[in-house]
Amino acid sequence: MNSPILEVKGISKTFGSIKALDSVDFYLQKGIVHGLLGENGAGKSSLMNVLSGIYIPESGSIKINNQKIEKMSPDIAASFGIGMVHQEFRLIESFTIKDNLTLSKASIFNDNFKDAYDKYSEIFALSSNYLTPVNELSVGEKQKVEIMKLIFKNSQIMLLDEPTAVLTPQETLQLKGSLEKLSQEDEKTIVLITHKLKEIKDFTERIFVMKNGKMVADNLETRKVNDKDLIELMMGEIKQSSFKKNNKKGAIKLEAKDISLKNSEQLLVLDNISLSVKAGEILGVAGVSGNGQVELANVICGIEKEFEGKVLINSKDVSKKGVKSRKKLNLSYIPENRLGVGLAPGVSVLDNSAIKEYFKASYGPHLSRGKMMTYLNDLIKQFSIKAPDVKAEISTLSGGNMQKLLMGRELISNPEVIVAAQPTRGLDVSAVEAIHKLIIDQRDKGSAVLLISEDLDELFKLSDRLIVLYEGKAIKEIDADLATIDTVGLAMAGIDE
Amino acid sequence: MNKYILSKKLFRNELATFYSFLIGFIIALVVGSLILLIQDKNPIDVFSLMLKLSIGSINSLSNSLNKAIPLILAGLGISIINSVKLWNIGAEGQIFMGALALNFVYINTSFSNSNIYIVLLLASGFLGGAVCILLPALSKVLFGVNEIITTLLTNYIVFGITIYLINGAWKDPASLNFPAAAYVSESVYLPVIIGKLSSGFLICILFTLIAYYIKDKSVFGYEMRIAGGSELTAVYAGISAKQKAFFAMLIGGGFAGLAGAIELLSQTHRVSTGISQGFGYTAIIVAAITGMRPIGIFLVGCLFGALTIGGSVIQTIGVSSYIAEIIQATTLFGALVAQFFFSYEIIKKSEND
Numbered sequence: 002m003n004s005p006i007l008e009v010k011g012i013s014k015t016f017g018s019i020k021a022l023d024s025v026d027f028y029l030q031k032g033i034v035h036g037l038l039g040e041n042g043a044g045k046s047s048l049m050n051v052l053s054g055i056y057i058p059e060s061g062s063i064k065i066n067n068q069k070i071e072k073m074s075p076d077i078a079a080s081f082g083i084g085m086v087h088q089e090f091r092l093i094e095s096f097t098i099k100d101n102l103t104l105s106k107a108s109i110f111n112d113n114f115k116d117a118y119d120k121y122s123e124i125f126a127l128s129s130n131y132l133t134p135v136n137e138l139s140v141g142e143k144q145k146v147e148i149m150k151l152i153f154k155n156s157q158i159m160l161l162d163e164p165t166a167v168l169t170p171q172e173t174l175q176l177k178g179s180l181e182k183l184s185q186e187d188e189k190t191i192v193l194i195t196h197k198l199k200e201i202k203d204f205t206e207r208i209f210v211m212k213n214g215k216m217v218a219d220n221l222e223t224r225k226v227n228d229k230d231l232i233e234l235m236m237g238e239i240k241q242s243s244f245k246k247n248n249k250k251g252a253i254k255l256e257a258k259d260i261s262l263k264n265s266e267q268l269l270v271l272d273n274i275s276l277s278v279k280a281g282e283i284l285g286v287a288g289v290s291g292n293g294q295v296e297l298a299n300v301i302c303g304i305e306k307e308f309e310g311k312v313l314i315n316s317k318d319v320s321k322k323g324v325k326s327r328k329k330l331n332l333s334y335i336p337e338n339r340l341g342v343g344l345a346p347g348v349s350v351l352d353n354s355a356i357k358e359y360f361k362a363s364y365g366p367h368l369s370r371g372k373m374m375t376y377l378n379d380l381i382k383q384f385s386i387k388a389p390d391v392k393a394e395i396s397t398l399s400g401g402n403m404q405k406l407l408m409g410r411e412l413i414s415n416p417e418v419i420v421a422a423q424p425t426r427g428l429d430v431s432a433v434e435a436i437h438k439l440i441i442d443q444r445d446k447g448s449a450v451l452l453i454s455e456d457l458d459e460l461f462k463l464s465d466r467l468i469v470l471y472e473g474k475a476i477k478e479i480d481a482d483l484a485t486i487d488t489v490g491l492a493m494a495g496i497d498e
Numbered sequence: 499m500n501k502y503i504l505s506k507k508l509f510r511n512e513l514a515t516f517y518s519f520l521i522g523f524i525i526a527l528v529v530g531s532l533i534l535l536i537q538d539k540n541p542i543d544v545f546s547l548m549l550k551l552s553i554g555s556i557n558s559l560s561n562s563l564n565k566a567i568p569l570i571l572a573g574l575g576i577s578i579i580n581s582v583k584l585w586n587i588g589a590e591g592q593i594f595m596g597a598l599a600l601n602f603v604y605i606n607t608s609f610s611n612s613n614i615y616i617v618l619l620l621a622s623g624f625l626g627g628a629v630c631i632l633l634p635a636l637s638k639v640l641f642g643v644n645e646i647i648t649t650l651l652t653n654y655i656v657f658g659i660t661i662y663l664i665n666g667a668w669k670d671p672a673s674l675n676f677p678a679a680a681y682v683s684e685s686v687y688l689p690v691i692i693g694k695l696s697s698g699f700l701i702c703i704l705f706t707l708i709a710y711y712i713k714d715k716s717v718f719g720y721e722m723r724i725a726g727g728s729e730l731t732a733v734y735a736g737i738s739a740k741q742k743a744f745f746a747m748l749i750g751g752g753f754a755g756l757a758g759a760i761e762l763l764s765q766t767h768r769v770s771t772g773i774s775q776g777f778g779y780t781a782i783i784v785a786a787i788t789g790m791r792p793i794g795i796f797l798v799g800c801l802f803g804a805l806t807i808g809g810s811v812i813q814t815i816g817v818s819s820y821i822a823e824i825i826q827a828t829t830l831f832g833a834l835v836a837q838f839f840f841s842y843e844i845i846k847k848s849e850n851d
Contacts, residue, residue, distance in 0.1 A: 342730045348728075356735045
């Protein structure tokens with residue numbers, strides 16, 4: 002085998018107390034498509050940011066074409082031919098395609114732009130004229146321009162962070178063809194970062210797998226590995242549940258029937274989903290983020306109104322009802338995005354504590370501060386929240402305490418139905434344990450819980466049943482006792498056996 | 499290597515806004531003094547004369563408070579609109595529109611009981627202010643058009659309409675070519691309480707309390723705070739952020755319209771370009787200095803009223819009245835800078851954090 006075009010050894014990078022990269026080795030062969038697989042937070046993006054000079058690692062070495070690079074910076078990375086496409090586009094929307102492509106000072110096709118554009122727009126099947134402003138393009142077309150930008154600034158190593166997340170299946174297939182051509186004809190070295198198993202198998206020749214900041218498998222030959230091995234590498238082992246599951250279940254409290262939803266781009270983000278949750282039951286919703294979880298929660302809670310299908314709470318059809326009337330039926334929603342959705346930034350702890358039931362503290366147009374204070378003091382006591390000053394902004398609370406305030410606010414009224422999305426994301430171990438206990442307690446009090454999570458440990462530990470969302474479809478439903486890491490993991494990757 | 503970075507303080511001193519105002523005011527006095535010194539005037543003499551002529555007697559004090567009325571009312575309107583984190587730069591136009599609406603109702607109706615008629619006329623002023631901001635409010639909630647631009651532009655439109663009316667349809671033949679509408683009857687003048695103090699000041703106190711109640715004690719105020727904090731949180735809570743923004747704008751516009759109505763019924767007694775002398779712009783300064791707090795707006799409004807009167811009387815000793823405006827504007831500047839240092843601190847940070 003030839004010597005690698007890029008070789009990285011022992012890279013470490015920490016953020017606060019979190020080790021984002023833990024002595025990572027990584028190498029790339031010229032002219033082939035590599036896959037970098039891992040869950041969210043495994044360190045994929047951090048590694049790519051180190052390669053493109055955005056993060057400065059604490060230790061480790063980077064060699065490109067056998068030349069050691071002492072100090073990395075975005076400029077130096079670019080001069081060595083490393084280019085990256087970020088998940089959020091870095092295009093100037095009001096500029097034309099041509100201006101965006103030739104913006105870089107490293108631009109190589111300034112003299113023969115038209116020929117180059119003809120060649121590469123054909124490879125990418127981009128039919129737009131190069132004088133079209135970028136803001137008139139669809140998301141998929143913008144993606145193409147974003148990748149072409151790397152070619153036009155002569156990047157030899159192209160790092161693509163989740164490029165397919167915004168694409169339709171047809172566009173994904175097209176991208177595969179384009180990348181193959183680039184690697185074969187132009188000898189570009191490509192890294193595809195993804196957590197979608199199917200794509201990594203389709204697109205790449207070599208696979209690297211990361212977990213918890215470590216490289217757990219390197220340079221696997223794509224043809225020779227099987228899905229199960231990859232899943233196990235990616236997900237690790239599942240701890241045994243410490244909670245009893247022989248809970249008593251009651252009548253059906255929450256039912257969703259044939260839910261379909263299109264986003265603003267007219268793509269189907271929820272595809273005919275049906276589910277039901279009984280009193281005293283936790284239904285886990287597994288899936289890689291972005292497969293319809295947020296939309297499903299929003300439909301159930303009344304935030305998303307333009308959907309097809311029916312939502313029933315306690316057998317009552319609430320499909321046409323708004324957020325408030327669903328809350329009055331005692332539905333609680335713990336949203337994935339704590340600060341920004343669940344809690345309003347810049348607003349006091351006191352005001353934030355009343356968001357669910359502030360109308361209960363009102364007499365006509367008057368809002369009783371006394372009642373709000375009593376309610377908040379109950380919350381603080383019952384959920385042991387540390388709030389130094391309740392009139393100060395919500396951001397004065399720590400992450401764990403914010404989540405406790407949010408959970409407490411949604412749980413104190415003993416809700417009939419709870420929708421909890423990623424309730425423990427970003428929390429430390431003790432806070433996670435406390436939140437899990439709250440959910441189990443609430444289950445035992447007879448709430449129907451819909452638990453949306455990306456953390457399989459959490460889902461296996463808490464849920465009675467599991468459904469798996471993939472591209473807006475509930476592709477699998479299974480009893481938690483019967484579920485294994487393989488079946489759920491494969492379903493999360495879109496493979497239903 | 500250590501870096502020094504600005505970091506937002508988690509806990510702010512409760513009185514930070516007040517201290518910032520004091521610091522800003524002191525800076526403004528220093529700047530004002532320097533300008534006076536350049537002009538070979540003794541600042542102490544000038545300032546003590548200003549003080550004497552603005553609050554030294556019942557008459558001068560009531561002049562000052564009369565000047566404060568439109569500043570306070572328009573400032574309160576701005577602060578209500580700012581509850582949803584929107585800026586009303588159109589208070590000047592809303593003041594004029596309040597006066598126009600009053601005059602329109604006055605011309606087209608008559609009422610035997612003058613007390614009830616005054617209330618009716620004031621209400622039409624309030625409505626006029628609300629109508630004036632209707633277009634910016636609609637374009638904000640329907641199309642997301644920046645309200646700072648649209649409210650600013652309505653100032654010019656309304657001022658143009660005023661000029662048009664007082665030179666045309668409403669022009670008073672008795673005004674000897676001075677462009678102004680006819681005087682309203684003396685029966686609808688706002689009565690004077692004491693000295694020259696208009697009863698409009700009592701209305702002003704009442705509306706200060708109303709604004710305080712709306713912002714701090716009502717369900718609507720709460721919903722505005724949440725919507726202003728995060729539109730997504732509002733949607734999550736079942737609060738229509740757009741609806742709150744719309745009504746906040748109408749109410750805030752109404753406050754400024756009321757200011758125009760009071761100005762007409764207590765000072766000018768007719769529609770002319772003298773209805774407002776930039777009160778709507780100064781009100782932005784008043785509201786911003788106080789961090790949008792109604793009680794603070796009332797107090798600073800009174801101070802700025804006195805400054806304006808003080809500034810106008812020192813012209814008699816050959817000092818430009820602009821010294822008062824310089825002090826007002828510099829106070830805002832100083833207060834905003836001081837607020838920044840109360841809200842942020844400089845902390846040392848090592849590079850690897």
